[in-house]
Amino acid sequence: MTPTARGPLPYEQRHATLLHHFLLRHAERLGDRPAVIGRESTLTYAELASRAAGLAGQLAAWGVEPGDRIVLGLDPSPDALALLCACSMTGAVFVPVAPETPEARFRSLADRTEAVLLVAEDGTGPQSPGEGSAAPWSRARLHGGALEFSRPREAPPGPVRMETTGRDLAYLIFTSGTTGEPKGIMMSHSAVLAFWRALAEHCALDGDARVGSFSPLQFDFSLLDYGLALGSGATLVLVDRALFHQPRRMLDFLGATGVTQMNGVPSLWSSILRYVPGELHRAASLRTVFFAGEGFPASGLRTLRGAFPELRIINCFGHSESVACSFLDLPNPLPEESDSLPMGWGHQGAQLLLLGKDGDPVTEPGVTGELYLRADNLFSGYWRDPAATGRALVANPLRPHDRELVFRSGDRAELGTDGHLYFKGRDDLQVKxxxxxxxxxxxxxxxxxxxxxxxxxxxxxxxxxxxxxxxxxxxxxxxxxxxxxxxxxxxxxxxxxxxxxxxxxxxxxxxxxxxxxxxxxxxxxxxxxxxxxxxxxxxxxxxxxxxxxxxxxxxxxxxxxxxxxx
CATH class of the missing domain: 3.30.300.30 (ANL, C-terminal domain)
Incomplete structure (x- = not known):
């Protein structure tokens, strides 16, 4: 059963509690359907489930325990996706890091998270912990669908095995921090699944859909892509980032792989719209453009609609602290009088609050306020930084005596005359x-x-x-x-x-x-x-x-x- 907007969710989707439950929930029913198409390999749903189980067995045999942190210095690939599922199966918390990250930063993140394992390709990242390292981690190579460990685990597991629940951490993702140190955003299984359920319901993909993914593993937009495609029983198509500066080849690739929905930041379209806007027809199967992370110039969206008159355009807004918090289908046609794009008030299970300086809700059009987010998909806090967590997760200003915590985003928005929100920037020094x-x-x-x-x-x-x-x-x-x-x-x-x-x-x-x-x-x-x-x-x-x-x-x-x- 494919979820439809505002309709009931399938039983197995409602009762999934961990990441791999959701990502592999269609594996038995859709065994031979392509689940993920990569640059060098393709895995069907059955193959993805089997490979994930094999990797999970390797991790468990090596000594990975629930709650252990594993740093992943990998580019997106079918095997990398299988490893994410394997981490969930063993209860490990994965920490995605760009493979090209400088060695000093690799070591710093491994030390800060007290990681037990660093998984990377050959020549990527440090080969061993430095002297004085807080975490005596080991290294493993992901190759040919299997892990090759550099040495046995040195630290024995604890005496009590903790079973993984939805409240446990699924991953840690590090972004820039206002203190000059990266902030580790802690996301639980239940928070991510709450987001994926809302996303799948809004997009309502059919089984023939193919979702193009352009984001690197350390950018949580990639997890948005994976949950949407696999959670909907569709096919995930990993788009080589080398195509970013090759607009014709990018369009040809989207057409050849049959991508129906292209997800990503607006900049992935910049070269195409600048150099080959008249050749958009090469991506003949495109039906939906889903964007987030940056503002998309309305002129560019009008060009896309000119090539695909029925194109569905979804404006996604949010923060890594919730993956994202709102989706809004933009009208067709787009208003000609303005380049400002509206955004939603929150997806199902989430609500954006626009509060003025007095702490009261903004109700008058044209007034700007600060955005707060209350949602089922909120992060658990910043890794070992209670002060920063306390500044970000605060009591709901509208219900101060409840025990509910909301996210104070630091974003500012204006209430439009159409009832929508319009982003107006930030007060701090965070940029994208x-x-x-x-x-x-x-x-x-x-x-x-x-x-x-x-x-x-x-x-x-x-x-x-x-x-x-x-x-x-x-x-x-x-x-x-x-x-x-x-x-x-x-x-x-x-x-x-x-x-x-x-x-x-x-x-x-x-x-x-x-x-x-x-x-x-x-x-x-x-x-x-x-x-x-x-x-x-x-x-x-x-x-x-x-x-x-x-x-x-x-x-x-x-x-x-x-x-x-x-």
């Missing part, structure tokens, strides 16, 4: 670049850790992160070079030069040196795309803070930055 959430303070911390940096401030512009750097005086025998095209300004601190894994530079501070410095400590999407250098102090506002608006106007010069794009 190509769908990846970035706290600018974390990038600034790494920039400040360079011995030649005196100040740093980071912002976002239309083409990505921008940086302006105030340098410390160069040694007398050094020659510095000026390279322009980024916007980060740095705050001077006395303890900013001790970043773990940082190396001491031998030459002058220039663009190449600072980019290498950042690349050693940050994932690629957080490395500034352009850098401006100055030998003078950065401008400040009357209250003494770095004047980002002046820096943006001076160095970006191309309109407002995209800070807080949904």
């Amino acid at each position: 670049v190509r769908g990846n959430r970035i706290e600018l303070e974390e990038v600034e911390r790494v920039l400040r850790s360079h011995p030649r940096v005196a100040q740093a401030a980071v912002t976002a512009a239309a083409d990505g992160l921008l940086a302006v750097i105030a340098r410390r005086p160069a040694p007398a025998d050094s020659h510095t070079s000026h390279a322009f095209h980024a916007f980060h300004a740095f705050h001077d601190t006395d303890d900013s030069h001790d970043a773990p894994g940082a190396r001491t530079p031998a030459g002058p501070l220039d663009t190449a040196e600072l980019r290498r410095w950042c690349a050693d400590l940050l994932p690629p999407y957080m490395v500034p795309g352009s850098l401006h250098f100055t030998d003078s102090p950065l401008p400040t506002t009357p209250n003494g803070k770095i004047d980002r608006a002046r820096l943006r106007a001076r160095y970006a010069g191309s309109g407002p930055a995209t800070e807080g794009s949904p």
Whole structure:
């Protein structure tokens, strides 16, 4: 039975409690149907279930216990998806990390989570824990549908085996943190399943649907794709990220694989809409575009609708703290008088609250307020950070005496005359670049850790992160070079030069040196795309803070930055 909008859910879907229950619930009925199509292999539903069970057996035999953390430094693939199911089967908590993540960050996340195992391809990530590591983790290679362990598990399991329930953690996903350290978002099985149920009900896919997935494993949009496709009995198509800059090949791939719904951040369409908008017909099977993570220019959506007049367009809004919290089908045709896109008030089991400064609900159109989220799919908190958790999960302002906790998002929205919400940005320094959430303070911390940096401030512009750097005086025998095209300004601190894994530079501070410095400590999407250098102090506002608006106007010069794009 395929779920339909607002209709009853199938029995087995309502009674699934763990991730693998939901992802594999169609395996017996749809055994020979393709479940996931990857670049090099395809797994049917029966094969996916069998491979997941085999990997789970390997993990259990090696000594994985419920609650153990496993770091996954993998790109999306059918085998990686089987391993996610295997983690759920054993009760392990998976921690997805980009394979290209610098070694220092790999080690830091493994230490912080006290991981027991790091699974990666050959040559990816650290080979063994460093001296003084808090977690004596082992390494395994995922190859040919099986795990190859580097050594037996050293730590014996505890005396009491805890059975996994829906309230236990399914995964930890790390995003940028406002303190300059990555924040570990803890998601339980029950929270993820609540989201998947609402998603499957809204999209109401039939069995012939094929869902295109473009997101890397460490971006929780990928989990949205997996739950929607497999939970609906459809086929998941993994789209090679190399096609991002090959728009014709991207369209041909979507057409050849029969993708009916393409999920992803709007930027995946940017090259197509810029260079080959007249060739959208190559993706002939496309029926739905589902986007989130960034604002999608309405002009681009109109171009898509011009090629596919009946195209369903779904605007998804949310946060990693809930995977997402609202889906809204955009009208057909789109309004011509505005480029602002409405968003929903929450999917089934979730509700967005728009509250004014006085804490009361916003009821007048044109008024902006702060968004709070109450939902069944809320995260459990930030990994070992009770202070940050307490600031984010707060008592419901409208029911202060209940025991309900809601998520204070930091997002701002306006109530439209049509009754919809319209995103209006953020008050803090969180931005999104190509769908990846970035706290600018974390990038600034790494920039400040360079011995030649005196100040740093980071912002976002239309083409990505921008940086302006105030340098410390160069040694007398050094020659510095000026390279322009980024916007980060740095705050001077006395303890900013001790970043773990940082190396001491031998030459002058220039663009190449600072980019290498950042690349050693940050994932690629957080490395500034352009850098401006100055030998003078950065401008400040009357209250003494770095004047980002002046820096943006001076160095970006191309309109407002995209800070807080949904």
